[in-house]
Amino acid sequence: QVTLIESGGGLAQAGDSLKLSCRVSGGTGLVWYMAWFRQAPGKEREFVAGIHWSGRRTYYGDAVKDRFTITRVSAKNTALQMNSLEPEDTAVYYCAADQNVNTYSDSHDYDYWGQGTQVTVSS
Numbered sequence: 001q002v003t004l005i006e007s008g009g010g011l012a013q014a015g016d017s018l019k020l021s022c023r024v025s026g027g028t029g030l031v032w033y034m035a036w037f038r039q040a041p042g043k044e045r046e047f048v049a050g051i052h053w054s055g056r057r058t059y060y061g062d063a064v065k066d067r068f069t070i071t072r073v074s075a076k077n078t079a080l081q082m083n084s085l086e087p088e089d090t091a092v093y094y095c096a097a098d099q100n101v102n103t104y105s106d107s108h109d110y111d112y113w114g115q116g117t118q119v120t121v122s123s
Contacts (some may be wrong), residue, residue, distance in 0.1 A: 001026050001110045002025070002027040002097075003024075003025045003026055003112075003113075004022055004023070004024060004025070004026060004096070004112055004113060004114035004115075005022065005023045005024045005025055005114065006020065006022050006094075006095050006114040006116070006117045007020070007022075007094075007117070008020035008021050008023065008040055008080075008117060009093060009117035009119045010118070010119070010120070011120050011121075011122070012031075012119070012120070012121050012122070013121070013122050013123075014083050014085060014087060014121055014122065014123050015082070015084060015085065016060030016085050017082060017083045017084075017085065018081070018082045018085060019059050019079060019080065019081050019082065019095055020079065020080040020117060020119075021073070021078070021080075021093075022034060022036070022056045022077070022078050022079075022080075022095030022097075023076060023077045024045065024076035024077070024097050024112070025076075025081055026090075026114075027032070027043055027076075027099075029099060030053075030075035030076070031050070031053045031075075031099050032053055032075060032076055032098070032099060033050070033053050033097065033098055033099070033100070033101035033104070033110075034050070034053075034072075034078040034095065034096065034097045035047070035048070035049060035050035035051070035059075035070075035071075035095075035096045035097070035104055035110065036043060036049050036050075036052055036070065036080050036087045036093055036094065036095055037044065037064060037093070037094045037096060037097070037107055038083075038089075038091035038092065038093045038094065038119075039091055039116075040090060040091040040092075040096070040110045040121065043091075045094070045107055046061060046063070046091075047061045047104070047105035047106075048060070048061050048063075048064055048068065048080070048093070049061065049068055049069075049070035049072065049080060049120040050105065051070045051071070051072055051078055051102070053063045053072075053075070053099075054072075055058055055071070055072035058070050058097065059104045060107065061087070061096060061105070063120050064082075066076070067082065067083050067085075068080060068081065068082050068083070069081045078095070080093075080112050082119070085090075085119075085121045087121050087123045088121075089100065089119060089121050090120050090121050091118050091119060091121060091123060092116040092117065092119075093116065093118075093119050094113055094114055094115075094116045095114035096112065096113050096114075096115070097110060097112045098108035098110045098112060
């Protein structure tokens with residue numbers, strides 16, 4: 001059984017930084033494509049960032065490009081560094097993972113999801 005364990009998030013003011021972490025628990029193998037999505041109240045789930053299993057390729061949504069950085073800590077662990085936070089970044093952030101991903105920004109490509117962690121940014 002595969003479980004994604006998220007940590008980080010919380011309250012921040014505009015301009016602050018926060019860091020999210022996600023770890024894959026269970027499963028076999030060391031090839032895990034991982035990503036972060038977010039969903040604000042009343043809005044659809046939005047792609048934030050994704051990382052190749054090797055860590056050599058990263059992808060970002062337009063809204064967070066140049067402010068957020070996704071890194072691979074280990075084969076089953078990724079982190080999302082969020083800088084220059086804006087009130088518009090307020091959302092529940094979800095970690096996603098799978099062992100075969102064609103389109104990083106497509107949530108349907110991921111079979112495994114974390115429970116979500118709240119990020120709230122005040123102005």
